[in-house]
Amino acid sequence: MLKIAVAGATGRMGQLTLKEITNHPEIEIAGVLTRPSNPLVGKDAGILIGAQQLNLLITDSPEIAFKDAQVIIDFSLPEGLEDHLSEALSQEKPLVACMTGLTSKHQAALKEASCHIPILVAPNLSFGIALLKKFIQVASKALGPSYDISILEMHHRQKADAPSGTALSLAEVLKEDKRFHENHPPYPSKSPRPPHTIECAVLRGGGVVGDHAIIFAGEKDMITLTHRVLDRSLYAQGAIEASRWLWGKAHGLYTIDDVLEVTS
């Protein structure tokens, strides 16, 4: 039996993750954490999945939420990470950091903590995106410098960070090819596109779960590789897979590619 605590449990992804755990008889919800001002603190966590009593109270204390857990899934926002990471460190519990929009300070804190506990940083938990990264590396190499590369992402209107963590990680993968030197910001209206740049465009609207398209534009043809998430619970499943994988690992900093064993 794997015991998982979920941080950010009152949010969209937190609730889906709790629900998803209940589909796995071999996994137990061991802690349900939200932030101090949340009105659901002290209520039974069953309220979050519209179901039976879970006999587990929603808490705002990372110490209480993590104490019976073997792995922590953090689906809060970057603002929550510091407290959650510090408690995970003091209890020596593995942490799956699922939030996006982490700053370089957050990244440094995760790296430092990974000298003591296993940490998996997963700004996108879908297998499809991991595969897409491989596809775009192949396409970029095969098509060569005469093709301009643009990344277009669209998410729901409430998403706070832009470009998405996934779009940035797709750009990073492309930038492993040294001919690209930086992401290209939105154009000044009358400038031509500078060479060796990766353009990243952002759309926000409605309830779009997560669309990423990589466009290779040449003089005479254009290739577009697209990944579209149809159901947000895909990420919850990914978080559970990641937790299962992380449990029992040595301290260190891992990514979703390690979990999925996507090879070239």
Ligand SMILES: NC(=O)c1ccc[n+]([C@@H]2O[C@H](COP(=O)([O-])OP(=O)(O)OC[C@H]3O[C@@H](n4cnc5c(N)ncnc54)[C@H](OP(=O)(O)O)[C@@H]3O)[C@@H](O)[C@H]2O)c1
């Ligand atoms: N890795 C992936 O594949 C993936 C997929 C989807 C989303 N995400 C990311 O996951 C994060 C959560 O997404 P969401 O859609 O579930 O967001 P959400 O609905 O806004 O939920 C955020 C959760 O974090 C809590 N929270 C906010 N500020 C906090 C703080 N300072 N300390 C502790 N907890 C805090 C919120 O509490 P309240 O309920 O009180 O506001 C809520 O429980 C985002 O960063 C999103 O971009 C990642």
